[in-house]
Amino acid sequence: MPTDETPAGKTPADPHPASRAVFGGAPLPYMRWAKRWLMPDPLSLGLSGLPPLPADQREELGLSAPSGIGDPWNALKSALAERYGLGPENVLPAAGTSHANFLVYLTLARQGHVVVETPAYEPLPCLAAQLGASVATARRDPERGWRFDPDSLERALRPETALIALTDLHNPTGARLHAEDLELIVEAAERTRAYVLIDEVYADFDPLDRPTSALRSRRIVTTNSLTKAHGLPDLRAGYILGAPSVIRSLDEMNDLVHPSLPPTAMADAARYVPRARALLERTRALAAERTALVDEWVSATDGVRWTPPDGGITGLLCFEEHVDGDEVAARLGDAHGVRAVPGSFFQVPSAVRVSFLLREDDLRRALDAIASVLGELR
Numbered sequence: 001m002p003t004d005e006t007p008a009g010k011t012p013a014d015p016h017p018a019s020r021a022v023f024g025g026a027p028l029p030y031m032r033w034a035k036r037w038l039m040p041d042p043l044s045l046g047l048s049g050l051p052p053l054p055a056d057q058r059e060e061l062g063l064s065a066p067s068g069i070g071d072p073w074n075a076l077k078s079a080l081a082e083r084y085g086l087g088p089e090n091v092l093p094a095a096g097t098s099h100a101n102f103l104v105y106l107t108l109a110r111q112g113h114v115v116v117e118t119p120a121y122e123p124l125p126c127l128a129a130q131l132g133a134s135v136a137t138a139r140r141d142p143e144r145g146w147r148f149d150p151d152s153l154e155r156a157l158r159p160e161t162a163l164i165a166l167t168d169l170h171n172p173t174g175a176r177l178h179a180e181d182l183e184l185i186v187e188a189a190e191r192t193r194a195y196v197l198i199d200e201v202y203a204d205f206d207p208l209d210r211p212t213s214a215l216r217s218r219r220i221v222t223t224n225s226l227t228k229a230h231g232l233p234d235l236r237a238g239y240i241l242g243a244p245s246v247i248r249s250l251d252e253m254n255d256l257v258h259p260s261l262p263p264t265a266m267a268d269a270a271r272y273v274p275r276a277r278a279l280l281e282r283t284r285a286l287a288a289e290r291t292a293l294v295d296e297w298v299s300a301t302d303g304v305r306w307t308p309p310d311g312g313i314t315g316l317l318c319f320e321e322h323v324d325g326d327e328v329a330a331r332l333g334d335a336h337g338v339r340a341v342p343g344s345f346f347q348v349p350s351a352v353r354v355s356f357l358l359r360e361d362d363l364r365r366a367l368d369a370i371a372s373v374l375g376e377l378r
């Protein structure tokens with residue numbers, strides 16, 4: 001379990017943080033103070049909003065009931081800590097993986113140097129650009145099942161690299177991060193004193209139940225949410241796992257971004273998390289069936305290759321180099337009502353990403369449409 005020493009000096013748990021000075025090192029000292037001291041209390045002159053409406057008034061207004069859990073924030077942290085074999089100090093809830101990733105970049109990589117895998121989920125390079133960081137790419141190699149190309153990783157690293165960012169399972173290919181690649185990346189991070197962001201939002205689709213990479217090294221921070229593999233996108237329940245000092249920094253930075261999450265959503269997530277593993281079995285089995293169907297279709301179709309994903313419901317269909325994936329996606333949409341994501345969004349122009357958890361006959365029709373478009377372009 002990643003641990004680290006408590007930094008010297010006062011913390012918000014101190015009994016009398018009377019002045020701004022106690023929280024002075026935080027990005028937003030006021031919010032640190034407010035989170036410590038402002039809560040409903042008969043003698044509090046500090047609260048800036050009404051206390052929560054009572055349950056009967058909410059019901060009258062047609063609103064959902066209050067969460068029914070006294071402290072959903074800590075309930076969710078505990079449920080996640082239990083699930084991953086970590087302590088609550090290793091966990092920070094977030095509003096989906098998007099918010100989690102943003103916080104990691106904002107806190108650890110702003111105006112620094114970032115190494116991002118390619119193909120990549122586009123926010124990973126774009127976040128760096130928006131936060132004034134320079135970006136270099138580490139190539140994943142299609143000829144080796146989308147494993148990292150060690151030379152490319154080495155070329156991308158700099159002594160001042162602040163963050164190495166990747167996904168596991170990989171978006172867009174669904175490839176599992178190879179254990180030796182993880183070791184390579186940890187070694188590179190330790191050498192350059194960089195942090196590693198591993199976006200594990202698709203990891204729960206993996207039929208191989210692996211521990212989170214956050215357990216591997218205190219340089220690794222993982223992000224995740226219930227929005228993909230769990231069918232609970234409406235909760236926007238995400239989280240970050242990492243060493244306590246990193247989690248503390250992210251939490252403090254979050255005061256400026258999203259200082260409190262919706263309690264009802266956190267409470268639902270806290271109730272769900274202990275049951276997550278059991279519910280995933282069915283999803284994984286269905287995903288495996290659909291993967292086999294697409295794989296069969298790829299084998300029987302000229303001009304298409306893929307590496308079947310190790311898990312999950314998406315994969316990258318790669319075409320011959322002269323075929324423009326944007327054009328394929330546009331024709332699929334216009335002529336067949338079939339949506340596929342242009343590979344150019346993942347820096348692979350002659351490809352499209354497909355998510356294949358459709359009803360079986362719909363999936364066959366959609367794949368037939370791809371074959372027909374490729375025929376037109378031949």
Ligand SMILES: Cc1ncc(COP(=O)(O)O)c(C=O)c1O
Pocket residue numbers: 095096097098099121167171199201224225226227228238
């Ligand atoms: C790799 C990856 N990370 C994060 C997200 C966004 O996740 P969330 O909806 O939990 O913000 C996505 C969505 O497609 C994704 O593919």
